Structures are given as structure tokens and as C-alpha cells.
Amino acid sequence: MATRKSQRTKTQLAPAATVNYIPNDPLALSDAPVRVIEPHLAQTGEVARFTFIAGAPRAGRYQPGTAEFLFWQTREAALGALDTLAWCDKPIAHWAEQVGGALELLPDAGHQLNAYYNRRSVSFFSAAGDNGTTFSGASADVVAHEVGHAILDSLRPDLWNSAFPEHGAFHESFGDCVALLSALRDHGIRADLLRANGSVDNPNFVEATAEDLCDAVRRTFGPDHPAAKPRHALNKFVWKLPTLLPTVGGPDVLTGEVHSFARVFTGCFYDTVRNIFSAQRSKTSGTLGDAARTAGHLLVGGVQRATGRPRFFEEVGTAMLLVDAKLNNGENSNAITNAFRAHGITLVVPASSKRNPLAPGDDEAEILVHSLVSLDGLSPDLDGVFAQSAEYVSDRGIAPEAVTTDEVRFFVETLLDNGSLAGESVPTSRMIAGEPDSSRVPSELVYSATHAIQVVDNVQLLRRIGFV
Secondary structure, three states, rough: OOOHHHHHHOOOOOOOOOEEEOOOOOHOOOOOOOHHHEEOOOOOOOOOOOOOOOOOOOOOOOOOOOHHHHHHHHHHHHHHHHHHHHHHHOOOOOOOOOOOOOOOEEEOOEEOOOEOOOOOOEEOOOOEEEOOOHHHHHHHHHHHHHHHHHHHHHHHHOOOOOOOHHHHHHHHHHHHHHHHHHHHHHHHHHHHHHHHHHOOOOOOOOOEEEHHHHHHHHHHHHHOOOOOOEOOOOOOOOOOHHHHHHOOOOOOOOOOOHHHHHHHHHHHHHHHHHHHHHOOOOOOOOHHHHHHHHHHHHHHHHHHHHOOOOOOOOHHHHHHHHHHHHOOOOOOHHHHHHHHHHOOOOOOOOOOOOOOOOOOOOOOEEEEEEEEEOOOOOOHOOOOOEEEEEEEOOOOOOHHHHHHHHHHHHHHHHHHHOOOOOEEEEOHHHHHHHEOOOOOHHHHHHOOOOEEEEOOOOOEEEEEEEEE
């Protein structure tokens, strides 16, 4: 730490080398006001890195609402999300294999109430309204969430093209968990939270994400839009089989759409943090940070060790228990199991090691099985199109095909009902790191669609092009 500070002093610590920064969300300024910070040094070494716009403004205390402020806000929030992963576990050396190099960070990529990760860039947008212009990149919540997609894609690239509802929902939840952890990594935010709320058990500005962006969605599209309210980590949503849920609904309804269903796992994770914290003798900013860091470490370990079965929330939770058993002698097992149980997920650690993700080389091997699921009958545009199904199964048996097929087809129904499908076929040869060729897909869909039809070996496949 001393070396890093000394290096900063020599290279950057001039009076102008500080920037204004919103540490949480523009609508949480009363709880977490604008602060002056030293910007991160340029990335060096073997780390996943970002590239930034040419002609970036010099560091300075720019006012929110200006392009200069937005650049430094998104830059610092994005690099802060990487710091959060290193705080919980260790830095990632590279992005998903398909990226091949750096991710482009775009503070204002156009006019939308949205943000986007597509394996080429992490993009943020702006939209003018009666109350002024909303910048999605001005929210540290939103930036951390999108970078969270990129982090998970690096840890588990196999989830990218999965058509299981829980895989897509977990991606969204992981983004919210990274936003939550990024806030709880900050001593000032923890102190402000405890001072204002006295507890993490009440609704607060940390467990709510993207308040400003959601408020703009509400004002623009009405209160019934699914994103018209912030997603809350403190919630009482209970897991149900996704195929038994509606495909679309308002912000207070649990649906099978990935952003909505994600709230189940996010609730499990936040409750894990709360439970670990409640077990501490003293309830201070420091012990809250310790609880968040412990839960974050277990989450990352669980993500890396979980199998790819359709019940992915349960798989990650079980793997978190196993990681805790190995690293902490099971000290947090009650905190984890109680958190998941509160959201309808019962975690049972296998009595034997046959499904223990920490015990490779078992006599019961895990095999990654790929199959194609026909999408005929869901929409005229999808007749003759297939979705790829992939899951880890025991070499002694494969999950019933009907269950797999039903869930894949349900997932595609949620895409149709929520306007997440690009309307035209996008040949693989025209794809650039996962982004559809804008000459073939209407410009207003390029950053709102998450899936498009690609032709691979003369087969029409529905594949992911990004997360919005």
C-alpha cells in the first residue's frame, strides 16, 4: 500500500489530479453524497483491462451532468468493480476468451434508458426527459452491474449461450451482487448506511440498485414497466420452477424473465451477508465489511465450482457451503442455509463426495451434454430455429429431455414477451465479438435485444448477443 501511494505521489498527485465521484447512485446522494477521490492509476500487469475513449479529459473536479464528469464517473466505477472482485477473491487476468483483449468502456453510447455488455464493450446511455437527462453511467450501481456481467463471463463463459432460465437470471443477479459488494467494500458507505439505518435489515440505499435509471423508466414508460422500480436485494421472493411463473409482469411481480427472477438469488446472497453480520459481536462498519467480504469470497468460489445444471441457484448455494467447509470449517453454514431457505431453496451438502465440486477426480464423472431444442411453434420467426441446451450431468444418467426442453422453450418465450429478440437473422460471419451488424438489425434493437438468430454450419441458432 505504501509503495502504491508513493507511486501516485510521484506521478499523479497534483492539485488537479482528483475527480468528483458519486459512490452509489444519483438518487442516493442524500445518503452517499458526491466525494472527491484520486482516480485509479492506469492499469498495468496481467489484469483484465478497459480501453477508454480517445481524447479523454484530464482529471478534474467536473460537475455531474457534464461529459467530463461522466467519463471519470464510469471509469472509476468500472475499475472499482474490478477492485471489488480482488477484495473478495483475486483479480481476473483476462476477460472471456471471446473478447481477446480489452473491453471498451463507453460512457455515453447513445440515446436509451439502458446499459449493455456484449463481450466487446461495456456501454452506457443517456436519455433526456422532463426532469433533465438521465445518464446510466452516472450510477456506480449500474456500472458495477454491467462490469459484473463481464466478470462472470470471464469466470463462467459456458453460461453465455445457455438457454436455461436460471443461468440467465444468475447472470443478472451476479451483476447486482457485484454492485452490492462494491458499495459494501466502501468504508464511508458502510458507515453512512449504519448511521442512517442502524441496521442492514431495513430497506436502504445499498440494497436498492439503479434508483435513478429506474425512476427515469417509471417517468417515461409508466409504473407498470418491469424496471419502473429498483431491484431490491432485501426481498421476500421465493423460488418457484421458472416454467410455473408468468413471462412478464410489473416490478412487484416475480416472473420468469431473467431480471425479475434474478431477485431470488440476490435475496439469498444479501441475506447471507446479513446473517454473517448478525453473528458478529459488534455491529460496526468494519465487521459489516468483513461479512460482505466473506460472503463475496464464498460467492465467487461457489460460482467457479458449481455445475451447470438447470437448478443453478441451488448449485451455487451448495458450492458456497462446500467452499465454506473447506476454508472456514463450516463457520458460515447456518448463515448460508438459512438465507437460501428464506427464499425457498433448500441446500443439502452431499453425504459423499460424488458431487463435491471441491473433490475432482471422482468415480462419478460430470459430462457436459449439448443438444438442440426446436423452437417451432413459439413464433413464425422461430420456425426452423434451434436453441442450444448444455448442462453437466452424471455419466450414470441424463436429466429427462422433457424438462430440459420445456425450460429452454420457456426461456425463449420470456425473450419474445419482453422484446429481447432481434428481429432478423444475423449470420455468424457478420458478428463482431457478439454484437449484431447494425445494417441488418434495426438500430433501436442493437442495444435492446439480448438474442439474435445466427446461422452456424447451415443451422439457424438462437444465440446471445449481450446483456441489457
